[in-house]
Amino acid sequence: MSKGRDRVLTQDVFEELSRHAQRIEEAPWLEFVHGKLGVKAPPDGNRGRIIAWLTRLCMQADPDRWLYANQGLRIETDREGNARPDGSFALSGTFAGQGEWAGPDGVLMVVEVTSYDEDTDRRDRVEKPRAYAETGIPVYLLIDRDSCEVKVHSQPDGARYEQVVTVPYGKTVTLPDPVGIELDTEPLKNWTR
Template identity: 75%
Template sequence: MSVVDDSVLTQEVFEDLARHAIRAEEALRLEFVNGKLGVKAVPDGDHGRIIAWLTQICMQSDPRNWLFAEQGLRVETYRKGNARPDGTLARIDTFVGQGEWADPAAVLMLVEVTSYDDDTDLRDRVEKPRAYAETGVPVYLLIDRDSYEVKVHSQPDGVRYETVVTVPFGKTVRLPDPVGIELDTEPLKNWVR
């Protein structure tokens, strides 16, 4: 659903809109990716549990890191977009003093967990991998609750991720460096419809 004519939506207009959006208990989460205004679905309980599970794994692997939920980032070439990934893995002090839309230069991995909405296919499977690769984020982890798969995107070339590894829930997959975690996806079977 588009509420603003794409021809008048600029980076500055988006940021003003996002700052002044009326939020009912944070129910409205705006993003500006690939030149389009998007509204992210409010996460359900299983979605939140997946992020909590992944946060524990990341901290156990390296306690200097934190998986930040909903951290606003400037993404895409020339930082012309704004995204709120479900999870952003970075050193614990990475975003101190940066404000609502942070520089993603020190980000190790971005995580998206699919929602059960109409925009998930285009947003999480097409637009965000492209935007995150353009930004140079080393690893993009997509936890796809519709297909019961995990997709690990790595080796960004500035346009796309050159490597994409897909495994079904229940298998182990390696999150490549700089993350360096062997991820057992068996628990994900418990948090899907």
């Protein structure tokens, strides 16, 4: 490319790229966080099992709220990023009619389960907490299979989460309001290698 004509990946271009990628069998899931294109590892069996377990717990706590698996969200301060959390906790029907990339309004909590790839540290532990806090999502739950810990981020201030509670697997942790669920993390020991 000639000088001055460098192309910048915009959200519209990203969403078009993602739409085309989804048509390819076994294509990776793409994300666009803080202006960086990323690839999200598809769920492995244990990661899928963790989301199924959380879904059941969420439904038992309140059948009018649902943990939506892999719903794409427009995130960050100006909604110019795209993430595909492992789970988005919201009222039943929140994402109806919104398509692949939904607005974050009504999302009470996002959940990420670390994958065993080289980008997980940067993506799940650094970039996504900042992006979700900028978006104003009240709770970010990180299930960290590398450290065998659960991190509950809450009280977003528009730039970061002011409170982070970390517990090892086996302890009970409170997912604060507006989620309001006590989470016994003992079963997570079964789904981490």
